[in-house]
Amino acid sequence: MRTNMVNRLRRQLKRPIVGVGCASTGDTSAALSAYCAAARIPSIVFLPADRISVAQLVQPIANGATVLSLDTDFDGCMRLIREVTAELPIYLANSLNSLRLEGQKTAAIEILQQFDWEVPDWVIIPGGNLGNIYAFFKGFDMCRELGLVDRVPRLVCAQAANANPLYLHYKSGWTDFKPVTAGETFASAIQIGDPVSIDRAVHAVKSTNGIVEEATEEELMDAMSQADRTGMFACPHTGVALAALIKLRNSGVIGTHDRTVVVSTAHGLKFTQSKVDYHSKEIADMECRYANPPINVKANFGSVMDVLKKQLRNLSGIV
Secondary structure: OHHHHHHHHHHHHOOOOOEEEEEOOOHHHHHHHHHHHHHOOOEEEEEEOOOOOHHHHHHHHHOOOEEEEEOOOHHHHHHHHHHHHHHOOEEEOOOOOHHHHHHHOHHHHHHHHHOOOOOOOEEEEEOOOOHHHHHHHHHHHHHHHOOOOOOOOEEEEEEEOOOOHHHHHHHOOOOOOOOOOOOOOOOHHHOOOOOOOHHHHHHHHHHOOOEEEEEOHHHHHHHHHHHHOOOOOEOHHHHHHHHHHHHHHHOOOOOOOOOEEEOOOOEHHHHHHHHHHHHOOOOOOOOOOOOOOOOOOOOOHHHHHHHHHHHHHHHOOOO
16 A cells, blocks of 8 residues: 555655655644554654644654644645755645545535535635635535536635635735635634635635634634533534524524535544533633533532532522
């Protein structure tokens, strides 16, 4: 497997390669390092130091990737790896690479398959480097061109308000795009101010009569916590998309009976600290409306019964 894959990459690059690399805020590096490990291909990962969770950092390390922790943000990592791959025989696997998008677009095909080829009205996708929304558009549009469906869904790109260059571009009426310096956000994987796929994302939104929405830190954390109460264990990036759904539903843009798909991008176990902080109400200037902290109780029958009766009374009024 390794020989065949390496030979294909060499033919595409028209030169020998020594490995595959990416800039990442966590999830891309996890996937890349896992597949490279399975194929016995060296992987090189550029990560922004102290800006991703420990769970995200440990995945490429465990899979044997060469991990460079850089004193910059994702945009800085992206600029550096583009410079490096222009000089060294390392294959760039970020969404700037069209082959990455060809793999990502299969998620759109799977959505249609799971809906028995009935096209949803809306698909909401968290957006950072913005290759993902274009990949979804490619997948849906390919199925339309093949005659498998007669239309494509309207796409919504959901961004964190602290890292919202596409949202600002959309609200300006698509005037000249201006990168931003991404601020801190619990949705760390989309903490990107200068996305490389901006033009592709604009094309995807325009082509589907789509929308760009944003979510504040409180909105995304509340939405994530509400989702968890349904049995999910969502990540903050999924919280961004869910917050966009709530806002668009409340404003009437998304109708009561509109079939809507929200793309979940990662497992909540990668972001446990943010959940702990939320449920402990330890996030500054945030109400944490859905916090559910543990209750400290003395280890005796009477104390336990008092607490449980109070809880049951609050929940159902049956005691």
